[in-house]
Amino acid sequence: GAVVSQHPSWVICKSGTSVKIECRSLDFQATTMFWYRQFPKQSLMLMATSNEGSKATYEQGVEKDKFLINHASLTLSTLTVTSAHPEDSSFYICSARVAGSGYEQYFGPGTRLTVT
């Protein structure tokens, strides 16, 4: 089956630093990847839609300058949290949509970010 990986699985960083999270589709090409944020015991909130070779589309209320998304290839999208603050601490999950498949998308295992 289609596998999506995320790296790192967890990261602790100091306030003010930047953190990059990678999302990779391991055995398929993904023209579209989605980035979600999940607070403890809450649902997934869509942050942005990332399309290969073009700018990401951010959801209302998500700061595009703070959450930088790059989708450089058909198998890799990155989310960089810039100048992280404790309130950015969360579980970040990506999903990848199989090129040409319509609805089919697969989720990564998530990255837990803790900002101290």
Add this chain to the structure above:
Amino acid sequence: AQSVTQLDSQVPVFEEAPVELRCNYSSSVSVYLFWYVQYPNQGLQLLLKYLSGSTLVKGINGFEAEFNKSQTSFHLRKPSVHISDTAEYFCAVSDGTGGFKTIFGAGTRLFVKA
């Protein structure tokens, strides 16, 4: 705009009992509906999906869901639950736009007791 409402935040149930997790949606166009399961500190796994056709959809692990257009519902059911079904369950909707952008409900925590 799409939205999803999961009516129960927690559902405790005894092992081998039946369970129903409720989900209602709103959308101005045709929808695709999904149920996902999330185990602690893990990503989401697709349980089942409704795209079109038969309104009764069967998924993995013995789960099934019924699409009811008139009631805009997509409730998830299992006739007999196991301890291992304890997890968070998310109902989700997509109208196919925005690259199949998917909106998730708040989630229902199923807790199966021995």
